[in-house]
Amino acid sequence: MPELPEVEVTRLGFADRIAGAEVRAVRLGQPLRWPLGCEPRQLAGQRVLGVRRRGKYLLMDLSGGLLLLHLGMSGSLRLHDAAPAPGKHDHFDLETDRGTLRLHDPRRFGAVVFALGEEDPVARKLLQGLGVEPLDIFFEPEGFWRALRERRASIKQVLLAGDVVVGVGNIYASEALFAAGIRPTRSARRLTRAQATRLHAAVRQVLQRALELGGSTLRDFRNANGESGYFQLDAMVYDREGQPCRVCGTPIKALRQGQRSTFFCPVCQPA
């Protein structure tokens, strides 16, 4: 579910409120993707220094380590002033003197992992190989084009892979390719410099727009204050198979790439 905009909206929704808090206790529900990696009581007494984001990971700096949080497909984080009794899908609570940060994740593809720091092998393993941050100045058209030239896979799958540029998931990959007028099946190495430049701008624009709208709420995404996002109402192609293209009226087509659905306009995205 959560792509860069949803993760960032979540971060913005609780980072300032939890910064400076002291951890009182940790409660675990059912297992998530990976074990926490430490005894829950080891976190008690630690201070929350801040919350950063890298790709779709949230990095919570603690006085004695680092907590890596990932929302997987169905996860959402919420900071409660007074948390209600945990439900069957509430699998992690970080109880602090400034509220309880709770991970709700029905599918349990999400994760909360403790590491001693970013150089801890546990953290490195998860963060190494991640591509450039799309909203960062280091993401620039020329380098993007050069990286794409190395890849034979389809441009949609290269965007999703996250090793060239991070944060673009299944919704925003389709949306960015539409905005750039590029067919999702086109081999990444066959993009022209002009196409790569358009796609670079499109990725930034689409993610930025989604951020402003609070992300996309397809089923269950909520930000840290329990509010839904509204980008899905703005989607040009995602989940619009058969509906008329908002630009040219041609019915939107769907196909599958690497077990994921892709949506595009056959006219606006000729190649």
Next chain:
DNA sequence: AAAAGCCCCTGGATGC
């Protein structure tokens, strides 16, 4: 090295 498949898991929608 890169690419393609598989799998983790629950729940909602759809079809019979």
Next chain:
DNA sequence: TGCATCCAGGGGCTTT
């Protein structure tokens, strides 16, 4: 309130 099937925002791991 039956049962089977398919699909869903991710991504690490194994196999080609």
